[in-house]
Amino acid sequence: MNRCEAVSERMPAVASGRGEWSPAELEHLAGCGDCTAEWELVSAASVLGRTIAVDPRTLTPRLLERVRVARREDRQRRWVARSAQVAGLAIAAVLLLTIVPRRRDVAPIPTSPGVATTEVAGLQLAELDGAAPSELETVLAEFDEPTLPGSSLDGPDVEGLDMSQVERALRSWEES
Amino acid sequence: MVAMTESEPLSDASLAAAWRAGDEGAAAEIVRRHAGAVARFLYSSGAGRSDVDDLVQEALFRAFRKLDTWRGEASLRSWLCRIAGNLLKDEYRKQRGRQVVSIDDDQVVDTADPHEEAAARESEARLRAGLQTLPRLQREVFLMRAQQGCEYREIAAALGTTPGAARVHYHHAVKRLKELVS
Numbered sequence: 001m002n003r004c005e006a007v008s009e010r011m012p013a014v015a016s017g018r019g020e021w022s023p024a025e026l027e028h029l030a031g032c033g034d035c036t037a038e039w040e041l042v043s044a045a046s047v048l049g050r051t052i053a054v055d056p057r058t059l060t061p062r063l064l065e066r067v068r069v070a071r072r073e074d075r076q077r078r079w080v081a082r083s084a085q086v087a088g089l090a091i092a093a094v095l096l097l098t099i100v101p102r103r104r105d106v107a108p109i110p111t112s113p114g115v116a117t118t119e120v121a122g123l124q125l126a127e128l129d130g131a132a133p134s135e136l137e138t139v140l141a142e143f144d145e146p147t148l149p150g151s152s153l154d155g156p157d158v159e160g161l162d163m164s165q166v167e168r169a170l171r172s173w174e175e176s
Numbered sequence: 177m178v179a180m181t182e183s184e185p186l187s188d189a190s191l192a193a194a195w196r197a198g199d200e201g202a203a204a205e206i207v208r209r210h211a212g213a214v215a216r217f218l219y220s221s222g223a224g225r226s227d228v229d230d231l232v233q234e235a236l237f238r239a240f241r242k243l244d245t246w247r248g249e250a251s252l253r254s255w256l257c258r259i260a261g262n263l264l265k266d267e268y269r270k271q272r273g274r275q276v277v278s279i280d281d282d283q284v285v286d287t288a289d290p291h292e293e294a295a296a297r298e299s300e301a302r303l304r305a306g307l308q309t310l311p312r313l314q315r316e317v318f319l320m321r322a323q324q325g326c327e328y329r330e331i332a333a334a335l336g337t338t339p340g341a342a343r344v345h346y347h348h349a350v351k352r353l354k355e356l357v358s
Contacts, residue, residue: 016325037354044303044357045322049216052225054232056208063207063233064200067240 003028007035015046188252192243203240210256211236213324217257220319221264222308231267235260250333254326258334261316299357306356310349317342318349 001009007028013019021029029035128136161169186194186205194202215232223231239246239259246255307315316335320326321342328339328346335342 012321012325015322018325034354037358038350041303041350041353041357042322044299045220045319046325048300048303048323049219052212052215052219052228054211054215054229056204056211059211059229059233059236060204060207063236063240064203066233066237067203070237070241 004032004035007032008038011039011042012046015043189248192246192248192252195240195243206252207236210253213253214256214260216323217319218260218264220304220307220323221261221315222304223264223267231260231263235263238263251326251330253324254320254330254334257316257320257324261312265312302357303353306353309356310352313337314345314349314352317345318353321346 007025010019010021010025014021029039128139131139186202188206188209191202191206195206211232214235215228218231218235219225219228235256239256246252250258307319310318313335317331320331320334321328326334328342331337331342332339337345
């Protein structure tokens with residue numbers, strides 16, 4: 001920091017009365033036109049508007065009253081906003097409770113896209129409407145039973161066969 | 177109620193904390209300490225003498241409404257000056273096209289010598305006029321530094337810039353004012 005910068009740094013403190021120029025600083029100010037011009041500006045700015053008077057005794061009560069009123073209004077606004085939120089949620093809940101059950105009565109939701117459950121159930125079960133319980137039992141038993149024993153898409157089980165039996169089986173497939 | 181002794185006045189931070197806790201006495205002390213400085217800042221920034229009272233009240237009203245956001249990085253005074261500067265900008269926008277800056281207000285300079293009085297009045301008017309020509313940031317930095325005695329660190333925190341940038345703004349302002357006022 002050169003001498004001019006050091007003097008410039010001290011100007012606000014000296015101008016506000018929080019400090020004083022040292023003899024060396026005064027000597028610099030006397031010989032440096034730039035610093036003198038800056039000092040004149042700073043000292044003029046430090047007293048600019050000093051004749052403006054504000055009386056805290058009258059200002060403070062007015063100010064505090066305004067703050068009180070504003071806080072009251074804030075509280076009211078917050079209360080209204082919160083009430084509106086609660087009312088909105090209540091209306092949504094009522095709508096949910098009244099509309100959703102009606103929609104279920106009218107049209108059940110399909111279980112898979114593009115296929116109406118009622119249609120499938122109706123087509124498959126219509127001819128069983130008049131069946132006796134014993135007949136229904138038989139039908140259900142058929143559904144539950146596996147297809148023919150040993151029959152699978154992969155063919156017969158050859159695990160327990162010896163080589164001659166396997167060859168016979170292969171020949172019979174080729175002949176058929 | 178704020179407890180203050182002659183030897184150990186409460187810091188601005190303590191007063192702000194007391195105000196947040198609901199102590200209106202703390203608010204009164206903040207007003208007593210800083211209202212005058214805010215008034216001078218507003219006047220020097222271009223507010224008309226007759227408007228200063230209302231503007232100070234509005235600036236302090238805004239400040240008290242958001243004192244919770246003051247974290248003490250900037251000094252309370254520089255923070256208040258920043259709010260006052262924003263207020264003045266808002267007022268200027270509201271009254272666009274109308275004269276907001278009334279630099280021709282009569283100066284009441286209390287000196288015994290009429291020549292000295294006239295010279296002081298002229299000097300003050302020239303400085304105010306010069307300040308109006310500065311970009312807002314330069315003007316605010318210059319006033320916070322030269323008039324309010326704030327450090328660059330505080331100014332930077334109040335204006336949302338760096339101390340280095342604040343220093344540059346100050347020197348630009350000084351250079352410009354030297355040309356305009358001298």
